Amino acid sequence: MPSDALLQVEALTAHYGPIQALNGISLEVKPGELVAMVGANGAGKTTLLHTLSNVHKSSGGKVIFDGQEITRTAPHKIVQAGICHIPEGRQVFAPLSVEDNLLLGGFTQRKNKAWVEEELAKIYTLFPILKEKRRQAAGTLSGGQQQMLAMGRALLGRPKLLLLDEPSMGLAPLLVAEIFRVVRELNEKGVTILLVEQNAKAALGIADRGYVLETGRVVLSADADELLADEAVQKAYLGH
Amino acid sequence: MFDQILQFLLTGITVGSTYALVGLGFAIIYNASDVVNFSQGEFVMIGGMSAVALSAGDTGLPLWAAAIGAVLITMLVGMALQRFAIAPARGASVVTTIIITIGASIFLRGVALLVWGKDLFALPHFSGEEPIQIGNATILPQSLWVMGGAAALVMGAQYFFNHTTLGKAILACSCNKTAAHLVGINVGIMLLVAYGMSAALGAMAGILVAPITFSSYDTGVMLGLKGFSAAILGGMGNPMGAVAGGLLLGLIESLSAGLISSGYKDAIGFIILLLVLFFRPSGLFGKASVDRV
Numbered sequence: 001m002p003s004d005a006l007l008q009v010e011a012l013t014a015h016y017g018p019i020q021a022l023n024g025i026s027l028e029v030k031p032g033e034l035v036a037m038v039g040a041n042g043a044g045k046t047t048l049l050h051t052l053s054n055v056h057k058s059s060g061g062k063v064i065f066d067g068q069e070i071t072r073t074a075p076h077k078i079v080q081a082g083i084c085h086i087p088e089g090r091q092v093f094a095p096l097s098v099e100d101n102l103l104l105g106g107f108t109q110r111k112n113k114a115w116v117e118e119e120l121a122k123i124y125t126l127f128p129i130l131k132e133k134r135r136q137a138a139g140t141l142s143g144g145q146q147q148m149l150a151m152g153r154a155l156l157g158r159p160k161l162l163l164l165d166e167p168s169m170g171l172a173p174l175l176v177a178e179i180f181r182v183v184r185e186l187n188e189k190g191v192t193i194l195l196v197e198q199n200a201k202a203a204l205g206i207a208d209r210g211y212v213l214e215t216g217r218v219v220l221s222a223d224a225d226e227l228l229a230d231e232a233v234q235k236a237y238l239g240h
Numbered sequence: 241m242f243d244q245i246l247q248f249l250l251t252g253i254t255v256g257s258t259y260a261l262v263g264l265g266f267a268i269i270y271n272a273s274d275v276v277n278f279s280q281g282e283f284v285m286i287g288g289m290s291a292v293a294l295s296a297g298d299t300g301l302p303l304w305a306a307a308i309g310a311v312l313i314t315m316l317v318g319m320a321l322q323r324f325a326i327a328p329a330r331g332a333s334v335v336t337t338i339i340i341t342i343g344a345s346i347f348l349r350g351v352a353l354l355v356w357g358k359d360l361f362a363l364p365h366f367s368g369e370e371p372i373q374i375g376n377a378t379i380l381p382q383s384l385w386v387m388g389g390a391a392a393l394v395m396g397a398q399y400f401f402n403h404t405t406l407g408k409a410i411l412a413c414s415c416n417k418t419a420a421h422l423v424g425i426n427v428g429i430m431l432l433v434a435y436g437m438s439a440a441l442g443a444m445a446g447i448l449v450a451p452i453t454f455s456s457y458d459t460g461v462m463l464g465l466k467g468f469s470a471a472i473l474g475g476m477g478n479p480m481g482a483v484a485g486g487l488l489l490g491l492i493e494s495l496s497a498g499l500i501s502s503g504y505k506d507a508i509g510f511i512i513l514l515l516v517l518f519f520r521p522s523g524l525f526g527k528a529s530v531d532r533v
Contacts, residue, residue, distance in 0.1 A: 053421070053422060055418055055421050055422065074426070075421040075422070075424075076421065076424045076425060076426040076427075079422065079423065079424030080424055084422075084423075085422045087418065087419060087422055091416050091418060091419040091422070092416075092419070093411070093412045093415045093416055093419060093420075094415055094416075095411070095415055096408065096412065096415065100408050103405065103408070104405075104408060104409060104412050104420075104423050104425070105423050107405065107409060107423050107424050108423075108424035110405050153423060154422075157423060157424060
């Protein structure tokens with residue numbers, strides 16, 4: 001199948017021991033798109049992202065990124081190839097300083113010091129609070145600040161594709177709106193994003209297209225507006 | 241009395257410097273992988289013994305070359321330990337990895353016994369054996385080598401972890417392995433680097449003290465225990481705490497040997513360790529972990 005997709009996933013499966021968490025997922029993300037993957041807790045959203053980054057091994061299927069198959073590529077090489085993953089629960093390096101966290105995000109770009117410095121300055125403009133707290137241990141930041149830090153850290157990896165896992169988790173509604181505004185802004189600046197969210201309304205609200213995931217299967221895929229208007233989706237995920 | 245105390249202090253700092261280096265080795269591996277490596281003492285033994293072996297006889301290498309060779313050999317042993325004993329047990333519990341490293345230390349000691357026998361070996365002193373007079377106390381030039389070498393290595397390690405990207409990447413592996421993968425750090429390589437560094441520190445400690453304390457296949461046992469005590473005394477996972485713990489332990493031993501009885505020096509050292517753990521379970525300089533979700 002010829003494709004202009006940046007990320008193409010074909011019949012991907014993954015297991016935890018005998019339990020199958022992904023039942024043959026196929027999806028694609030085109031360059032410049034913001035794609036949302038929504039679904040309930042336990043639908044396999046986080047597993048999908050972990051399998052794409054290969055920190056969880058897939059048991060079948062294929063992942064093709066930028067024309068290269070990366071299904072069994074080592075995690076650090078996937079980052080080098082341009083997929084940066086903002087994990088669920090932020091996963092900042094708690095004892096290290098905010099600035100060290102960001103610089104470690106640029107680990108794959110460390111030979112390119114000028115670029116890292118320029119990008120770091122951009123991230124400090126995007127999230128001024130991080131600049132203010134740059135010498136503090138990352139573990140002392142609030143949840144929202146840690147989310148910003150995790151996003152900044154991933155941006156320093158120079159992503160062609162950003163995988164964003166549940167950024168709204170545990171945040172106050174006001175902060176969720178702020179985070180989603182930044183996600184939208186990043187996408188408008190040209191970063192391709194695959195966003196995985198339980199908060200279907202917020203995610204589909206900013207996305208171009210969406211997929212609905214249920215028990216490890218894609219059950220629906222359409223433009224984000226269509227999904228928002230879809231009766232089944234409204235019933236299941238939007239509480240109408 | 242004062243002169244005597246000065247003498248005990250000098251001896252204590254010399255011995256303490258070795259403990260500090262072994263303790264630092266413990267802290268580095270613990271920081272990178274949450275493994276308490278009980279073969280740390282064997283690194284010291286292998287360093288000392290291979291330096292002796294490489295420099296011995298008429299065809300032996302000059303001392304500096306033997307030292308470099310011994311450090312390289314020990315680093316290889318350290319990395320092999322990680323690759324073939326620790327890495328296959330990925331995800332094992334702390335107790336399991338401790339048992340693995342104890343097993344590895346028994347194995348390494350056995351190999352050393354087969355290769356070198358039970359004899360005591362000594363390296364020549366680096367710069368003469370003429371004691372230097374300080375007040376009424378004396379100090380061997382080699383002791384100055386031990387103190388200076390330890391200070392340089394500690395500062396080097398400090399710089400590495402606080403000011404280099406590679407050092408911070410190793411710390412990142414320990415605080416969050418998944419996140420380390422996700423920012424593109426090759427976690428496997430970082431662990432090899434940490435074990436290699438830790439082995440190198442142990443080997444250098446072994447080479448520095450070999451002229452004073454001699455070396456035999458089983459010198460690693462007690463040094464490993466003392467280094468471990470230093471590391472937990474200072475607070476496990478705090479490299480500079482381990483160094484302070486090592487110096488403190490050396491001083492306590494030397495003072496109690498001099499002022500009380502040399503038969504009790506190890507016991508007094510361990511009793512103080514137990515007291516510290518009783519009143520401050522995270523060690524003298526350990527801090528409660530900071531985490532907020």
